[in-house]
Amino acid sequence: MRKLVFYKYQGTGNDFVMIDNREGLFSHDVAQVRRLCDRKFGIGADGLILIENKTGYDFEMVYFNADGTQSLCGNGSRCAVRFAEQLGIVKDSTSFLTIDGKLEAAITPETVRLHMPDVKSIDTVRDDWFVDTGSPHYVTFRPNAEEVDVYEEGKTIRYGEPFGQKGTNVNFVEIQGENRIFVRTYERGVENETLSCGTGVTACAIALTKQQGQSPVSVKTLGGELTVSYESDGQGGFRNVYLEGPAKLVFKGEIAML
Numbered sequence: 001m002r003k004l005v006f007y008k009y010q011g012t013g014n015d016f017v018m019i020d021n022r023e024g025l026f027s028h029d030v031a032q033v034r035r036l037c038d039r040k041f042g043i044g045a046d047g048l049i050l051i052e053n054k055t056g057y058d059f060e061m062v063y064f065n066a067d068g069t070q071s072l073c074g075n076g077s078r079c080a081v082r083f084a085e086q087l088g089i090v091k092d093s094t095s096f097l098t099i100d101g102k103l104e105a106a107i108t109p110e111t112v113r114l115h116m117p118d119v120k121s122i123d124t125v126r127d128d129w130f131v132d133t134g135s136p137h138y139v140t141f142r143p144n145a146e147e148v149d150v151y152e153e154g155k156t157i158r159y160g161e162p163f164g165q166k167g168t169n170v171n172f173v174e175i176q177g178e179n180r181i182f183v184r185t186y187e188r189g190v191e192n193e194t195l196s197c198g199t200g201v202t203a204c205a206i207a208l209t210k211q212q213g214q215s216p217v218s219v220k221t222l223g224g225e226l227t228v229s230y231e232s233d234g235q236g237g238f239r240n241v242y243l244e245g246p247a248k249l250v251f252k253g254e255i256a257m258l
């Protein structure tokens with residue numbers, strides 16, 4: 001049986017199977033991704049990330065949600081950068097390719113600070129907000145996010161109008177102080193609550209400008225603390241958007257390839 005080395009990383013509890021695919025040994029096979037991310041029959045993860053060679057960049061990050069769909073992943077990008085550092089591909093900073101184009105990051109022993117894509121607008125959906133931070137995010141402010149049934153409410157909004165089958169991620173945000181929020185996220189592609197979502201907390205920190213907040217914003221998630229900073233572009237959008245927090249290796253193992 002063929003065996004392939006994998007690594008497991010987590011960024012504030014958003015966990016990923018990570019594979020160094022610079023030799024192209026792992027094919028982009030959705031069934032295999034689902035199997036490996038399954039928490040009972042596989043390794044178990046919110047997503048799977050391949051690090052691949054790409055001309056003009058330090059590397060390419062190929063990201064899959066646990067169900068095999070693809071989108072931009074903020075925490076996954078931070079973990080991919082840490083993995084690339086530990087593989088010796090990059091050192092203090094990097095520029096790499098993602099599904100949403102080129103991203104850059106600064107690396108310290110404690111954190112990875114990711115320069116996120118510009119955000120074009122904050123849109124209104126019913127009484128709530130919608131922000132695209134590379135992945136789509138519905139943002140709803142609640143007085144007590146701890147008490148929300150994130151799975152039931154998130155699932156209803158994710159598949160409901162106007163999102164339909166393509167769907168959206170759903171974030172429940174509690175304001176806990178000046179420029180300080182607590183966020184719980186139902187993630188599309190995982191189809192459940194995750195402990196943290198990087199593009200999600202970024203969307204929430206930006207939507208906070210509609211309430212009383214401003215950059216930088218401290219964000220508490222179920223899996224740890226993140227910081228989001230940004231600048232207004234003066235036209236309803238945001239630039240110089242940064243997501244910063246820890247990204248850690250958990251373990252290394254071997255996959256039995258079927």
Ligand SMILES: N[C@@H](CCC[C@H](N)C(=O)O)C(=O)O
Binds near residue numbers: 199
């Ligand atoms: N966990 C991610 C988001 C991954 C993509 C998302 N589930 C989607 O399909 O839109 C993050 O940290 O940003």
